[in-house]
Amino acid sequence: MQVNDNNFQPVIVAFCCNWCSYAGADLSGTNRLNYPTNVKIIRVPCSCRVNPMFILRAFQKGADGVIICGCHPGDCHYTSGNYYTRRRITLLYSMLDFLGIERNRTRLEWVSAAEGAKFAATMQQFTEDVRKLGPNRRLEDLRCRKQ
Amino acid sequence: MQETMIKRAKELLADGTVSRVIGWKKGEFAYDTTPAVFETAEELDRDFAFDDFTAANVSKYLVKESRKEGKILAFLKPCDTYSFNQLIKEHRVIRENVYIIGIPGGPKLDAEKIKAKGITGILGIKNENYTLKIETLYGTETMPFYEAICGKCESCKSKKHVIYDELIGEDGDILDSNRFDTVEKLENMTAQERFDFWREQLSKCIRCNACRNVCPACTCEKCVFDNPKSGIENKAASDSFEENLFHIIRAFHVAGRCTDCGECSRVCPQNIPLHLLNRKFIKDINELYGEYQAGADTVSRSPITDYTPDDCEPSVVHERGVE
Numbered sequence: 001m002q003v004n005d006n007n008f009q010p011v012i013v014a015f016c017c018n019w020c021s022y023a024g025a026d027l028s029g030t031n032r033l034n035y036p037t038n039v040k041i042i043r044v045p046c047s048c049r050v051n052p053m054f055i056l057r058a059f060q061k062g063a064d065g066v067i068i069c070g071c072h073p074g075d076c077h078y079t080s081g082n083y084y085t086r087r088r089i090t091l092l093y094s095m096l097d098f099l100g101i102e103r104n105r106t107r108l109e110w111v112s113a114a115e116g117a118k119f120a121a122t123m124q125q126f127t128e129d130v131r132k133l134g135p136n137r138r139l140e141d142l143r144c145r146k147q
Numbered sequence: 148m149q150e151t152m153i154k155r156a157k158e159l160l161a162d163g164t165v166s167r168v169i170g171w172k173k174g175e176f177a178y179d180t181t182p183a184v185f186e187t188a189e190e191l192d193r194d195f196a197f198d199d200f201t202a203a204n205v206s207k208y209l210v211k212e213s214r215k216e217g218k219i220l221a222f223l224k225p226c227d228t229y230s231f232n233q234l235i236k237e238h239r240v241i242r243e244n245v246y247i248i249g250i251p252g253g254p255k256l257d258a259e260k261i262k263a264k265g266i267t268g269i270l271g272i273k274n275e276n277y278t279l280k281i282e283t284l285y286g287t288e289t290m291p292f293y294e295a296i297c298g299k300c301e302s303c304k305s306k307k308h309v310i311y312d313e314l315i316g317e318d319g320d321i322l323d324s325n326r327f328d329t330v331e332k333l334e335n336m337t338a339q340e341r342f343d344f345w346r347e348q349l350s351k352c353i354r355c356n357a358c359r360n361v362c363p364a365c366t367c368e369k370c371v372f373d374n375p376k377s378g379i380e381n382k383a384a385s386d387s388f389e390e391n392l393f394h395i396i397r398a399f400h401v402a403g404r405c406t407d408c409g410e411c412s413r414v415c416p417q418n419i420p421l422h423l424l425n426r427k428f429i430k431d432i433n434e435l436y437g438e439y440q441a442g443a444d445t446v447s448r449s450p451i452t453d454y455t456p457d458d459c460e461p462s463v464v465h466e467r468g469v470e
Contacts, residue, residue: 052399053371056392073456083454086461091402091431091451094464095395098333098427100342103465138342141388 010064010130012039014123015054017047019077020112021069027116035123039067046070047108048081052092055106060141065105065130069119072110082110101139104129148250149197151315152222155248156195157188159220165246166217169208171201177271178258182208184219197222199274202255202297204410206230206240207363213244221245224252225319226299228308229406229442230363235310236445237404239366249311249318254293254300259418261295264288299409299422302326309443326407327430330423349390351417358411358421364401364441371396398424403432403451406442435459 016022022043028035044050047070055066068089070082086108093106107126111119156168172183172194180200185191204227212219223231228249234240261269261281268284277292304326306319333341359365359372371377372393398405398421407429411421432439436450436458 053392053396056395060388060392073458080454083456083458084452086458087436087451087454090435090459090461090464091428092395092399093461094431095399095424095427097338097464098330098341098424099345099391099395100338100340102338106461108461139388139391141386143386 008131008134010038010127010133010135011062012036012065012067012123012127012130013058013063014039014041015044015047015050015066015068016041016111017049017070017077017082018043018045020071020075020110021047021119023113024069024111024115024119027113028120029116031116033116033120035120036127038127039123046076046078046081047085048076048078048088050085050089052088055092056139059105059136059139061144062136062140062146064133064136065107065126067107067109067122067126069109069111069122072112075112096139102133104133105136105139148316149195152197152248152250153191153195155315156185156191156220159246160188160191164218165220167212167215168195168220168222169205169212170222171196171203171205176258177269178256178261184208184212197250199256199272200258202253202257202299202413204230204361204363204408206234207361207366209240209245210234210366213241215244218244218246220248222248222250223308223311224250225306225308226252226303226406226408228310229305229440230408231442232310232445233364233404233406233442234366236442237366247311247313249308249314251316252300252306252319253303254296256292256295257297257413261290264290264294266290297409298412298420302328302409304407304440310445327426329420330426330430333423333427345391346387348419349394350387351419352390352394353417354389354393355416357414357416359397361410361414362397362401362405363408363410364404364406365397371400394421394424397421398428401425402428403439403449404441405429406440431464435463 016025025041047068050068058066070085073082076082089108097103109122159165168185171180173196174181178200180196180198182203182205206227235242266281266288271282273280274292279290279292281288302324303322304324305321307321308318405425409422415421432450439450
């Protein structure tokens with residue numbers, strides 16, 4: 001991957017919940033909607049499964065942005081998982097912000113299984129935001145950098 | 148105070164209410180009074196100390212001590228009682244096996260601040276009307292008491308004991324100590340300034356794990372940082388990422404449970420202001436989910452294990468303050 005300012009292709013890690021967002025991603029695919037190939041989807045049983053460590057680990061291994069997608073509040077397959085996600089991730093993002101990590105590198109978005117278009121639009125927007133920020137330098141592990 | 152405490156401890160040992168006492172004993176130097184367990188009246192007479200350097204929180208020792216045979220007497224300062232309450236809530240201590248005597252809190256002194264004044268070879272320290280008379284190898288030095296107090300005592304949140312079986316001395320009040328001032332100051336910096344501040348602070352970290360080991364909220368039998376497969380168990384912080392990750396996760400794991408006792412910063416050999424990370428979480432919780440003081444009671448749910456259907460979205464943290 002060429003890393004320079006003109007042609008920077010960010011690596012985006014998207015944690016998608018199995019029941020809504022992953023199906024939403026699937027729907028955007030079957031609808032032939034385009035979203036950037038920068039997005040690497042990791043399927044999780046519930047957005048609540050996303051341990052703060054996963055997010056930091058993604059940054060460690062070279063991600064430039066991390067987005068978490070889950071069912072809309074109230075629609076969680078496990079009743080309340082995404083409510084916990086919301087609190088947890090709010091606090092974590094606030095902490096990352098406090099440590100001076102750029103705000104637009106992290107996002108949480110609710111995408112239902114019927115929102116294929118929203119999934120594609122969200123990913124396009126997020127990729128664009130991260131592209132503007134440039135490579136992740138503040139939270140990267142030099143040992144993991146690929147030359 | 149020390150005599151009253153020893154006398155009461157001896158009484159309770161003699162009548163069989165308790166079989167052990169946890170308090171503090173004099174260390175090698177005048178300023179390193181450390182937590183210790185005493186089993187006999189003779190040991191108490193010989194070693195027990197309660198002075199201006201007993202800042203250590205003994206609550207965490209009770210996780211193990213309360214599981215041993217017989218009851219233990221614990222002397223808890225107000226800030227320690229919050230930690231103890233939190234441990235009860237988490238079922239980490241057995242309340243029935245601990246007899247708590249509430250003792251007055253600080254301000255306690257920080258020997259590092261005395262040494263920072265260039266005072267070395269300390270033999271003894273006396274507090275006379277809030278002026279410290281410091282006996283050293285090179286003569287007597289003086290300095291104002293309040294210039295040497297512990298960081299955690301500078302922003303004391305409470306002089307009130309939240310749990311005790313009996314009290315020695317008077318119970319105090321919950322204080323308004325503006326403890327979020329520094330956090331606010333940082334929040335008002337730009338992201339680059341914040342990043343530079345934390346880079347400077349966290350890069351001092353030597354990964355000694357003292358902050359984790361002393362924390363009364365960090366009581367897991369197996370810690371995520373000890374997992375050799377985690378890729379972050381390295382003893383030396385080899386990379387800036389590792390320092391960041393360690394401190395973010397350490398603070399996150401105690402978010403909502405941290406009573407803000409300030410032990411992490413006190414024990415840090417590199418003087419990293421770690422309590423600011425915890426306070427940031429406390430401040431966020433207070434602002435976003437309502438005022439919450441961990442350890443103030445033993446029944447309420449920690450905000451991070453609770454929710455309401457109309458909590459704010461994470462985007463609020465991105466919209467406020469300075470980018």
